Amino acid sequence: MATYVEEGNMPDELTEDTDFIKDLKINSANLVDIVLDTEEEFGIEIDNLSMERMLNVGAAIEIIELKLAENDR
Amino acid sequence: MWVRQLRSLSLNLQKMIGNDIVDLLQAAKDSDWQRKGFLDKLFTSEEQFLISSDIHPPLMVWLLWSMKESAYKINSRETKLRLFAPVKLVCNNLIIHDNKATGNVTYEGRLYYTESEISVNYIHTLAADVPEEIERAKVSIMDFHTDYKSSNPQSVSHHGRYLALAYL
Numbered sequence: 001m002a003t004y005v006e007e008g009n010m011p012d013e014l015t016e017d018t019d020f021i022k023d024l025k026i027n028s029a030n031l032v033d034i035v036l037d038t039e040e041e042f043g044i045e046i047d048n049l050s051m052e053r054m055l056n057v058g059a060a061i062e063i064i065e066l067k068l069a070e071n072d073r
Numbered sequence: 074m075w076v077r078q079l080r081s082l083s084l085n086l087q088k089m090i091g092n093d094i095v096d097l098l099q100a101a102k103d104s105d106w107q108r109k110g111f112l113d114k115l116f117t118s119e120e121q122f123l124i125s126s127d128i129h130p131p132l133m134v135w136l137l138w139s140m141k142e143s144a145y146k147i148n149s150r151e152t153k154l155r156l157f158a159p160v161k162l163v164c165n166n167l168i169i170h171d172n173k174a175t176g177n178v179t180y181e182g183r184l185y186y187t188e189s190e191i192s193v194n195y196i197h198t199l200a201a202d203v204p205e206e207i208e209r210a211k212v213s214i215m216d217f218h219t220d221y222k223s224s225n226p227q228s229v230s231h232h233g234r235y236l237a238l239a240y241l
Contacts, residue, residue: 004103027232029095029104029138031157032114039110051114052156 004030016058034060044068089227090210090241091146091185091200093139096233097132098194106134115141115159123167135196136174136189140164143200144178144185146228152181195235211240 009025011018020026020034035046035054044067046054053059106112112121112134120137127133141162149155167176174189178200188207189198197214201207213226215236221229226238 027103028142028157029100029115032111032159033104033108035114036108036110048114048158048160052158055155055157 004033014057016056016061018057020055020057031055038064042068044071088206088241089147089150089202090206090239091143091150092212092228092230092237092239093142093146093198093200094214094230094232094235094237095135095139095196096194096235097135097196099233100135101131106131117160117163120164123164132191132196136169136191136198137164137167139189139196139198140167140176140178140187140200142230143187143198143228144180146230147185147200147202148180148183151183195232197230197237199239206241209241213238213240 004026005024011023018024020031021028026034031054035051038044038060039046042064044064046063046067050063050067054063104111112124116124116134116137123137124130124133138159141159141164145162162178162180165177165179167174169191172191174187174191176187176189178185178187185200185202186204186207187198187200189196195214197212199207199210199212201210215238216234218236221236221238224238224240227241228239230237230239
């Protein structure tokens with residue numbers, strides 16, 4: 001993820017509330033790369049409805065856990 | 074009494090503009106629009122057709138993207154809702170003439186008008202609830218950083234080398 005964060009904007013610690021756009025200043029066009037990277041990394045498919053709320057670290061974790069659980073079923 | 078208040082409130086709501094600038098050099102560096110899944114997650118099938126049939130596909134990618142972004146900026150201010158739903162922002166009626174493009178973006182049942190400027194280095198789009206606001210708005214594009222807060226712009230967009238400010 002650090003790939004999409006401009007130098008100096010990466011905090012020492014990420015929390016669930018860390019917002020990709022507001023806190024990490026990630027360009028909104030690069031949000032889609034985070035979604036695609038997450039899909040590739042975890043072997044999941046993030047549908048558009050889930051993607052809608054993938055704006056912070058907490059939501060991303062929640063979606064990954066949900067999709068991984070669906071894959072296990 | 075409350076009817077009048079409501080009416081003036083809704084009139085105020087209508088006067089909104091949003092703007093978005095894409096630094097084409099920065100975009101080429103940061104995004105691989107040909108990456109698998111990239112276009113599917115951002116664009117409708119009609120928009121993807123516009124991209125694939127354009128003589129310069131990346132320019133169409135960033136034109137459509139800046140239309141969506143500028144309209145989204147108005148909507149998120151109006152509704153106070155933040156969502157990453159680019160495919161729900163649908164670009165329509167796109168007409169490109171020389172270095173200008175006009176069009177509409179619909180989102181969650183609302184319609185926004187857009188006007189874009191396409192230059193060698195950037196694409197800039199101004200969006201508004203009503204077409205007259207686009208005519209009335211003043212846009213200032215700079216390739217340096219400046220303290221703009223006191224000038225009170227209604228919409229600020231920053232990307233790569235560029236800062237775009239829109240005033241009503």
